[in-house]
Amino acid sequence: MCGITGIFDTRGRRDIDRAVLTRMNESQRHRGPDEGGLHVEAGVGLGHRRLSIIDLSTGQQPLYNEDQSVCVVFNGEIYNYQELIPELQALGHVFHTRSDTEVIVHAWEAWGEDCVRRFRGMFAFALWDRNRETLFLARDRLAVKPLYYALLPDGFLLFGSELKSLLAHGGLARDIDPLAVEEYFALGYVAEPRTIFRQALKLPPAHTLSWRRGQPPAAAKAYWDVRFSLDQPLALDEACAQLNEKLRESIRLRMIADVPLGAFLSGGVDSSAVVALMAGLSGEPVNTCSIAFDDPAFNEAAFAQKVADRYHTNHHCDLVASDDFDLIDELARLYDEPYADSSAIPTYRVCQLARRHVTVALSGDGGDETFGGYRRYRMHLMEERLRGALPQKLRRPLFGLLGRVYPKADWAPRVLRAKTTFEGMARNSVEAYFHSVSILRGPMRDKLFSDRFRSELAGYSAEEVFRTHAQRADTDDPLALIQYLDLKTYLVGDINTKVDRASMAHSLEVREPLMDHELVEWMATLPSSLKVSGQEGKYLLKKALAPSLPEDILYRPKMGFAVPLARWFRGPLRDRVRQAVLGPRLAATGWFNQDYLRHLVDAHQSGASDYSSPLWTVLMFEAFLRNVLDAPTEQAVLLGATPGPR
Structure with a gap:
């Protein structure tokens, strides 16, 4: 797992400022603390921060083809790279590393823009082809890995794994998009392709962007979509057998690593399924990580321990205080955009715990969307x-x-x-x-x-x-x-964003077997009655796992990864909420009805209503304004000034 960034002159071959590119690259050091590399030539600069996972000795980036006319920086994993290598070798391509990254440059040479259709994995990459004078950006099918870009008025295109790398350039205008604010307060995140800033965009899931130097602005192009045909009428026993086989294959592919590997284990169905199948594929005990809360209403640790005991895992569990709310400003800086899923707090903590024991962790994310669990x-x-x-x-x-x-x-x-x-x-x-x-x-x-x-x-x-x-x-x-x-909104904008930033904050790679695109495609062919049956969600998954997991893991009520916001806002965060929501920073925007903000605070803190989710959403927006929007730009730092309220 890594961080990528770059600058491309869409109009010609103007010089790339190496110091600026370095600054953009270093802003993402947390994504790749092991190594950093740059490629700079006339009109093009690519940057990479590396977290070494596969081919530790020769997998450095930027990485090139045989004559160095094609250069790539890559964030993610191509899980089927070992299958693609002999196919590409048969076409005459010579490999100099054992890394999945090198597959990308040769696949581009062999198949052009269609190369992404051959990749099974999570990825965001930027590829420069000098002979074609073309920059090619790509993002994986379910947007597990992020990719931001912005075309500046002067014709330079910026891109990066996180918005902070674009902001580090200094040329990106910090003008907020009102439509993004509307999306944030409705959904808790800014939906693809929009970002909080007017000038910047996210490359949508399963899209590529190909831009030839000197050509008019390119449009992002879709290369995949899931089609819910629901036309494969399998008997339950046969569907269970096929699902188990597909899950094992997906997990096996994601267990390839040259560094310590483990799994998150919450005690819910999805993470327990991943751990159970990992245990059957591993000759060594699986490393598992979970967190416990000191508030019983939010604590699933006993269920996680039950699965750990059954599969004799090396289990690590940390106790998190139910008043663990000191991350508000840190999360705002981490996400770069307003982001309102409060489960980002425990997700941050479990990633922090996992990184002490492993470098790669498998998760159960995507199970609710894929199998019908909500x-x-x-x-x-x-x-x-x-x-x-x-x-x-x-x-x-x-x-x-x-x-x-x-x-x-x-x-x-x-x-x-x-x-x-x-x-x-x-x-x-x-x-x-x-x-x-x-x-x-x-x-x-x-x-x-x-x-x-x-x-x-x-x-x-x-x-x-x-x-x-x-x-x-x-x-x-x-x-x-x-x-x-x-799959197009919540999974991408909320779940994947949350896990990527929380894991990368601790230089931890998280892999997602339940989001394997071939598994998602297969599930989309099955009737909906195999996903939700009566009042039972994840019907097929639970039936398939019945021999592997106890009934109280499979059929207990879903708890979720929540924090006690309602109590916080009436207790230890009472004053902070009031000061933030009714304070000068939000008022300075002129965007909010102060009387209604006061109503939200007063009604919640009096106990008349539970406005904890809306208040958290407002609180995190205010934290974004202070920690991101008001942070000095590069020009302001040089001039010794800071930007005022916008």
Whole structure:
């Protein structure tokens, strides 16, 4: 796992400032503390920070083809590289290393832009072909690895694994995109391809960007998508057997490493499945890492220990205090953009623990999206049945009225918390799902934003992100549609972003066997009834793992990786929340309704409502403003000045 960065002159062969490229590269040292390298020639500069995982002695980057006309910097792993090497050798290519990186340059020579279709892995890379005068950027199918880019007004293209490398250049304008702010307060992250800054973009999942020197601006191009055909009617026993085999293959590929390797173990179904299958593939005890919370309501350590004992793993568990909230500013600096998933705190801690014992850790991330595990999937399917029973011309006015008048009863038993259900019933499927996953739903965002900011949005709603993806989903199956939406939004913008930054902060490589694209494709051919059956999510996965895991691991209620925000904001973080949410930094933007901000704080801290998630979202936005937006630019540092509020 590494960090990449670079500068490309799209107009000609102007000199690349080596000091600037070095600064951009060093801003990502945490991603690759082992080695650093640069390639600089007329009009092109590539930078790389290396975390050595495979071919420790000869896998340095930038890496070249035989005549050094093709150069690559690469972040990630090509898991099937050992299969591709003999195929490329048969085509006449000569290998000088044992690294998966060298496969990329020869695959480019052999197959051009289609090379990415041959790669099975997680990757973001930049490749310069001098003979074709072409820069080629690529990102893996499910966006496990990040890649940002920005075209500056002077024609220089910047790119990097993290936004901080682009900011380190000094030429990127820090103008905030209002549409990104709307997406953040709806979803808790800024959705691909947008970033918080107007001038910068994320390369979307399964996309490439090919730019020939002197040519007009290029557009990102998709090379893959998942299609939910649902057309493979397997018997349950046969589906279980095939799933077990595909899981073993995916995990086996991800156990290739020349450094210590282990796994996260939370005690949930997904991580327990990965550990169980790893144990069957390893001749040595598996290294496992988990964290325990001192608050029993959030502690799964006993379940993790049960799996560790069953498979005789080398288990490491750290106790994390339930008041572990001193990471707020650190997380803001780490993520570079506003990011509001509070499970970033325990994720950061478990990566910190794992790095003390291993360099590579396998995770269970992606299991809910791939196998149908979220509780919201079952709720959505129940609502879909009700929506199907009533025409929309009747549903919208009836349930719209009920949603408006029914109180927000956070204090009540779940069966009485019907406001969200009523609001969802008044909408179509895509609108309802967006509504259900929003942190601040539409009416709350209307109250949160000032009149001035709403005018800047010009009617834009983050719901447009979901509508755009839904048009490409090519399915009318209710479960398949929302799985597709999650694969394009939540998995990419939230889960993968969280794990990448938290792991890279500790120079830890995390691999994702449940996000293997061939496994995802295969699962998309199976009927939805094998994913959610009645009120049971992950139906097929649990049946397949029944011989390997105890019933209380497979069928206990999902706990999640949560922290006690509601208690924090009424207790130890009471004053900090009030100062941040009602303080001068947010007010200086002019974007927020101060009366509504005060309502959120007062109602939560009095116990009248649970606004912990909206308050955390506001708190992390304020932390972003202070720690990223207000951080001195390179020009400001040179002039001895700091930027003012924007």
